Amino acid sequence: MICPSCKGKGTSVAFVDWHDDSKEHGMDGELMELECHYCGGTGAIADVEAWRKREQRGRNMRNERKSKGESLRDAAKRMGISATKLSQIERGRLDS
Numbered sequence: 001m002i003c004p005s006c007k008g009k010g011t012s013v014a015f016v017d018w019h020d021d022s023k024e025h026g027m028d029g030e031l032m033e034l035e036c037h038y039c040g041g042t043g044a045i046a047d048v049e050a051w052r053k054r055e056q057r058g059r060n061m062r063n064e065r066k067s068k069g070e071s072l073r074d075a076a077k078r079m080g081i082s083a084t085k086l087s088q089i090e091r092g093r094l095d096s
């Protein structure tokens, strides 16, 4: 089926926010065009179920972090990865 993330384009433009509440902080983040990680740039995905699970896993990570009151940046530092990467993982765009 056509990739639901990039709608078959193979790339997706993502606003990577540095704050959790980016709506309030507006510009504090960056807009990046990335190879779509759901489909690996092919524009189609074979396994929708795996994609859904990855998205759910990311959401759980984000909820857990928020319940501890930890910021994206602090959590990323603790895990030894960049805030950008953690943001992507939490959005289900990368495997953790």
Ligand SMILES: [Zn+2]
Pocket (backbone or CB within 6 Å): 003, 004, 005, 006, 007, 008, 009, 010, 011, 036, 037, 038, 039, 040, 041, 042, 043, 044
């Ligand atoms: Zn895609």
